[in-house]
Amino acid sequence: MRIRIEPRAQPSRLMGWLSPLLAVVLTLVTGFLFSAFLGMNPVDAFHAFFVAPVDDLYGLGELGVKAAPLALIAVGLAIGFRSNVWNIGAEGQLTFGALVGGGVALWAYEMEGAWILPAMILAGALGGMAWASIPAFLRTRFNTNEILVSLMLNYVALLCLSYLVHGPWRDPEGFNFPESRLFSESAMLPVILEDTRLHAGALLALVAVGLGWVFVKKSFIGYQMQVAGLADTAARYAGFNRKRMIWMGLLIGGAAAGIAGLCEVAGPIGQLLPSVSPGYGYAAIIVAFVGRLHPVGILLASLLMSLLYLGGESAQMELGLPSAVTGVFQGVLLFYLLAADLFINFRIRGATPQGLRSPSKPAEASS
């Protein structure tokens, strides 16, 4: 018996929407088995992972704190992904956005004014865009692969930030720790929910989701980018400018990631550190796909991914599991999502060696 994978004639649309949920359920089941295998009570583990982090207001606030940058970045990335622009460099764009926006905050140190925050957000967006423009330029000018370029630039951005906080931007009163000064009050995002750390960045993320929806579903340029993603030849036939779309895809993703980075340093962190993100730029790629590249789906997926982050921390504290457990769960989730998608678009069937089944045997018997 040989196993074969063949495409389905009509993939189910319903299952296309259900597959993220299916992947979540399977991830939970795996978590259950996983904890049982480690000799823990699966119910306790489940509680520690998924309930304990969000059973009070502060926990819910934390959920928003982590979901906001993920949603923001994923919405931006999804716009590029829809037109086959594969920006894997959101982490670097986030870092560079944080660096430029944070630079404005440090420059405006001891200044006051309502203009500082908007200026920082703008600087963060420009920083992310500047970093994203490198792969865009190289792709449109020299036809380089934007996946590789944007990915490698992540490390460059991290090293730039590291140099600055170890050197020129190090806090003169910081006992030689590699940290910048703490941002002044006017350079911090206001908290929008009492007794939590939930800051105005969450509102920015919601605005981004709304704008993303309009862009994807209603705008002509969004339509053009979708055409380019689905059928490049048709886009060329229609005269849509491919280069402009590559630039748009990368710049929008870069701007979103840059703002997300700025919101991190101007929100929960409050200063520049050698590392400003626990891998949001990478996790957002998963979020974008779990959310089906649709802004509303991305919003839900970002909450889920945020819960995984919190659960991972909680599991470290309460169950003594290593911090890698967050990464494990992210990986398992993506694995199940891709597997579910495979089964939606393809079916597995065992072909008998003769290749001919007797007609009395139902066709589904071996599929």
Place this chain on the structure above:
Amino acid sequence: MRFRRRPTRLRRRIRRRDYECLRGAYGKRCTLALAPPGRFAWLLSVMENGVGGMTNQNDPQVVGVAPRLELQDITKIYPAVVANDGVNLQVLPGEIHAVLGENGAGKSTLMKIIYGVTKADRGTVSWNGQEVEIANPAQARRLGIGMVFQHFSLFETLTVVQNIALAVEEPFDLDGLARRIVEVSERYGLPLDPRRLVHSLSVGERQRVEIVRCLLQDPKLLIMDEPTSVLTPQAVRKLFETLNRLSSEGCSILYISHKLEEIRELCHKATVMRGGKVTGEADPRQETASSLARMMIGRELPVCQHAPAPEGGEPRLVIAGLSRTSDDPFGTDLKDIRLTVHGGEIVGIAGISGNGQQELLAALSGEQPLDPHQTYEIHVNGESVGNLDPAARRSLGLGFVPEERLGRGAVPAMSLADNALLTAHRAGMVKLGLVAGAQVRAFADRCIETFDVRCGGHEAVAKSLSGGNLQKFIVGRELLQSPSVMIAAQPTWGVDVGAATTIRQALIDLRNRGVAVLVISEELEELFEICDRIAVIAEGRLSPTKVTAETNQEEIGLWMSGMFPGVEDEPLPDRQELIDAH
């Protein structure tokens, strides 16, 4: 790996069968037709001939010749449409059997069921008198069914020989296979270079690959979906010889075509379908083209209304000495092409595919813009457009219907409404950067209604439409934008009689409104039906134009092989004048 393991298993199977045959145990259970054609074909054919009679004697149910293929009560229901409704069909060994029907009549679906691409919801398929369930094309090929699709199933990034190797089940080496391809393709008058990449081939050449791929497998039943659409008259003759030879060797052929004359000449039997049902069977040799058409569309064959071209239209499309080296290493370089199309005339360009049509079209549409210094080589309405992109050229009044419908003229996975937006967005469909959904849907509906596009409304996905209906939609979309210059490539390729007439009439009506129309087609009949003047493209050179009434298919056929007189000096606007004008 698969290729290596197969013959061992096959050999084992054959030995076992051989043994069973000797014991006389070879009965209904076992079918020889299972074995793949190829290395053991000779052995199998000996065995089949030797044992086949025995099987028939042993089985009283099969008296005389069992049909090669028999379909009973085949029903296939798609969400929007019943594609096949209780279809019965019987094909005898060696029979050339025509399946006739308009677009959406269900012919293609029926063929896909036979070839195992889709599964019927109801009904049975019998092969040589045995009920079989054809789960996939590989199994159909093992049964001995070959198919040449209307939409080709080739991998664009692979070469011809690699594509064919994918369907070959016995072990092979690519060089040997390439030699066989050359041999078979030359024998059947379908010249092919096995090393070329498929994406660089024209439609006509791709079809050759499909046909040759099937012929290499030594099929027992060959399904041909609109096979002659892109062949020269001479090549059609050769194909018919091939098909007749195959038929006399016992290979059955299911022949889907809309060319009634061809069916009358070639086929032994015809099954006519309309709306998913079989509406009649006939011996096409006893029928006239118009009686067949009546069975097929339920009324008289529509004829294009074609008045003589009005005189003295102004030059709308001017190609002033266009030369271009093809970017594609296998492509054809264009050499000093000169042509003027006036308002109110249809000019046709004939030629065998792969002689520069693609390069010329890409240069005219702007998908392959010219170098800046070549700006003045193409003019639309007096503007030099050589270095403009397709969108800018459309704004100047250029309409363009491309050769490929799915993936170029339309986005396969998008709805018709979204596909209307693809090029028609200039017609008030975009406001402040946002898409005006109501206008888009209204335009799509108007297009669907005006051009009788059979579909499930403007939400229907482009790839769910049959080729002809999608083409009507694309032609309609370009026409409704009121172009002043219209370029159409293979406008009725693979389109049935009714839809083809609609499209041709639409082009003629456009001409009558004073539009300059350029049609590039490989179908000579079509060009002679609608064009006022005809030119031929061969090896990247364009012949002088001839007034259609003053030439004939023989002369144009001769020109297609490159034997035409030097280009006479067409009265072109002076180059310097054109430059000064801007």
